[in-house]
Amino acid sequence: MTHEDTQVVRGPKPPARRQIQSWQEAEHNAAAWMRHWGYADARAQPGGSDGGVDVRSRRALGQVKYQASAVGRPELQRLFGARGRALDKDLLFFTGSSYAATAIEYATENGVALFVYGLDGTMTAVNAPAHRIATAAPAPAPAPAPAPAISLAKPAPATPAPVHTSAPASGPAQERRPGTGRIVLGLVLTAVALFIPGSESFDPRPNRALVTLLMGVVPAVLIASGIREKSRRRYWPTGLALLLVDLPVAWLTNARLWRGDTADDLVPATFTVLSLTASVLLLRWNTRHTAGPSGKAAS
Numbered sequence: 654m655t656h657e658d659t660q661v662v663r664g665p666k667p668p669a670r671r672q673i674q675s676w677q678e679a680e681h682n683a684a685a686w687m688r689h690w691g692y693a694d695a696r697a698q699p700g701g702s703d704g705g706v707d708v709r710s711r712r713a714l715g716q717v718k719y720q721a722s723a724v725g726r727p728e729l730q731r732l733f734g735a736r737g738r739a740l741d742k743d744l745l746f747f748t749g750s751s752y753a754a755t756a757i758e759y760a761t762e763n764g765v766a767l768f769v770y771g772l773d774g775t776m777t778a779v780n781a782p783a784h785r786i787a788t789a790a791p792a793p794a795p796a797p798a799p800a801p802a803i804s805l806a807k808p809a810p811a812t813p814a815p816v817h818t819s820a821p822a823s824g825p826a827q828e829r830r831p832g833t834g835r836i837v838l839g840l841v842l843t844a845v846a847l848f849i850p851g852s853e854s855f856d857p858r859p860n861r862a863l864v865t866l867l868m869g870v871v872p873a874v875l876i877a878s879g880i881r882e883k884s885r886r887r888y889w890p891t892g893l894a895l896l897l898v899d900l901p902v903a904w905l906t907n908a909r910l911w912r913g914d915t916a917d918d919l920v921p922a923t924f925t926v927l928s929l930t931a932s933v934l935l936l937r938w939n940t941r942h943t944a945g946p947s948g949k950a951a952s
Contacts, residue, residue, distance in 0.1 A: 671774040673749065676719035682774050683717045683747040684708045690786050692743075705731035713743040724748045726755045729765055745786070752779060832882030835892050839875030842899055846872060849903055858908040867906065871899040890939035897932040901925040 668685035671678065680697040687695035692710035697717075705728075708715030716732045718724055724746070732744055744765045752760075752767055757780060760767050766783035770776050778787040846868035850857045857864040875895060882888075901924070904910060910921040 667776075668774065673719075673770065673772050673774060676717070679719045679747070679749065679770065680707045680717045682770060683715055683745075683768075686768075686770075686776050687713060687715060687745065690789065705735045708745075710742075712741070713745055715745040715747060718746075718748040718750070720748070721750055723751045723753045724756050725753045726759045729756050729759050729763075733763055733765065743782075743786070745783075747776075832879035834879070835875045835882070835888060836879035838892050838896070839872040839879060842872035842875065842896070843869060845899075845903075850906075854909065855903075855907050856909040857906055864902075864906045867902050868899060871895045871902075890935045894932040894935035894939075897928040897935070901928050 667689055668682070671682060673679050673682055677697075684695045684697040687708060687710060692713045695708055695710040695713065695715070697708050698706070705716050706714045707717040714732065714736055716728070716735075718728065729746060732746060736742055736744060744763075745768065746760070746765055747768045747770055749770055749772065751769065757767065759765070760782070761780055764782050765780075766786050767779035768776050768783050768787075769779055776787070778784045846865055849855055849868070850861045850864045875892065904921045904925050907921075911918055
């Protein structure tokens with residue numbers, strides 16, 4: 654996420670070019686560019702245990718890689734994890750090589766700005782968050798035009814400039830707020846919890862009020878977390894897992910499904926086990942792919 658609505662003073666000129674021959678110079682170069690983009694207090698912090706953060710600012714954190722291999726997803730996950738609860742800080746990643754496709758996908762989903770620096774200190778934006786940060790800095794003011802020479806010739810009559818009419822440019826598309834998806838899913842499951850226990854094919858046990866309450870726990874969690882959510886981290890695996898938890902509640906509390914011999918009970922029992930297993934696997938998979946290992950990455 655970027656601070657597009659924050660009033661900042663940006664440098665009129667980009668940083669002077671410098672030869673990047675060490676990871677320390679790469680970090681100081683990244684800090685200089687961040688100051689140019691409006692993070693006036695950005696300072697490089699070479700060395701030490703910094704949890705994957707090489708450049709710090711009050712409004713942003715930056716990590717710098719000085720390596721020949723492409724940057725993968727785990728490095729971005731370390732930077733994302735180093736931010737902790739400071740969700741208002743921008744995340745910027747710098748490398749002198751390139752980014753793997755999985756890293757670019759993860760950065761786009763989580764609002765991490767990706768940059769590639771040249772050995773002469775130049776900087777190139779790679780993804781949309783990086784372009785928003787880089788293009789927000791004003792271009793250098795043009796040099797004043799020389800005074801026109803005095804001519805004694807009679808000027809030609811001025812030709813009126815043609816008038817161009819065009820439709821007004823549409824404003825930027827409004828992004829959906831974080832957490833909207835889980836709020837919608839929560840509302841749908843709330844409607845399901847209110848409707849299913851009262852249907853003719855449902856025989857609630859022990860009673861309709863308790864079954865409705867049990868089925869309403871998952872949508873309540875979804876709606877509450879959706880309202881509080883500020884990050885754009887991927888959530889669909891967790892939401893699908895919660896949906897698969899809510900379904901067995903309906904099966905287990907419907908006494909009509911369990912009237913019969915062992916063969917009749919095998920079907921709802923199998924669906925219940927499969928749903929709960931899939932839910933656990935989805936939660937573990939999502940946790941493993943969104944929380945990278947801790948510790949400082951090598952510069």
